[in-house]
Amino acid sequence: MKTKTIILTVLFLQLVTLFNIAAIFGAEHQHVPALLPAEAVKLLQEGNARFVAGTPQHPHFNLEQVKETAEHGQHPFVTILACSDSRVPLTVIFDRGIGDIFSVQAAGNVSGSAQLGSIEYGVAHAGTPLVVVLGHTKCGAVTAACTDGGHEGHIEYLVQKINPAVRQTQLVTGKTGKDIIESTCQNNVFLQIEALKTNSKILSDAVKNGEIIIVGAIYDIETGKVTFLETSHKPIETPLKKSPRFRSNNKNRR
Ligand SMILES: [Zn+2]
Structure with a gap:
């Protein structure tokens, strides 16, 4: 007993x-409430403001976060297609850390199959509610396209991707060459956003279904400031309907 x-x-x-x-x-x-696209934009804006003010907090910038993300996987809040330029280090300029930003970089922030596949992964598998195409001032790739340079090797491929933005800027401004570099940087961002939606069904469907938004921004390499560009498609503050597929895979990263 x-x-x-x-x-x-x-x-x-x-x-x-x-x-x-x-x-x-x-x-x-x-279930941890995930970020809405507009909230993800706000995180980037706040981080960049800290960076510009010289008061970075370096969130998630430590070995503890390395171990956390290794054990539990990554839950980035944004996928960013940016230029490869060494003056555009994403986690630094947005004052974020390990596991926050799914980065895809190619000179001129253009996209071929490798970049498209990476962005699709960031959206569909890493679950980011926001995609940012980030151009920057004084971009070498855009400068090459504007000044009829960059014909050597595979650089030509990049220039060809930027050429439609050059032609559009020439048409609108009536100017050419060095005079249109900065406005072409901006037009190139918009055209690369369109290219993402045209060339990727995963991305265009996610936009149509209100699961993500894709926005453009320009980084000023002289001031460190990022300016988000309003698009005619979806204002960045527009609240979007919730998507279980994407939201369940996200953690609030504040
Ligand atoms: Zn560049």
Whole structure:
């Protein structure tokens, strides 16, 4: 009888332990409200403001976050297509850290198959509610396209991707060459956004379904400031309907 009581007590304690483990596990994996696209834009704007003010907080910039993301996976809040330029380090200029930004970089912030596949992964698998195409001032690739340069090797491929933006800027301004570099940088951002939607069904469907927004921005390499560009398609502050597929895969990264 005594043995039976001991066995029952042990079983009871094991059940309690299992229940506690389940409760803890459930707490860690319960639905955490994800960011809306406009909230993700706000995080970037706030981080860039800290960077420009010289008061960075370096969130998620430590070994603890390295271990956290290695163990639990990545939950970035934004996918950014930016230029490869070494003066445009994304986590620095947005004052973010490990696991925050899904970065895709190619000179001139253009996209071929490799970039498209990477952005699709950032959206469909890493679950970012926001895609930013980030151009920058004094862009070498855009400068080459505006001044009929960059014909060597595979650089020609990049220039060809930027040429429609050059032609559009020439048409609108009536100017050519060095005079249109900065306005072409901006037009190139808009055309690269269109290219993402034209060339990727995953991205265009996600936009149509209100699961993501794609916005453009320009980084000023002289001041460190990022300016978000309003598009005629969806203002960045427009609240979008919630998508379980994307929101369940996100954590609030504040
Ligand atoms: Zn560039």
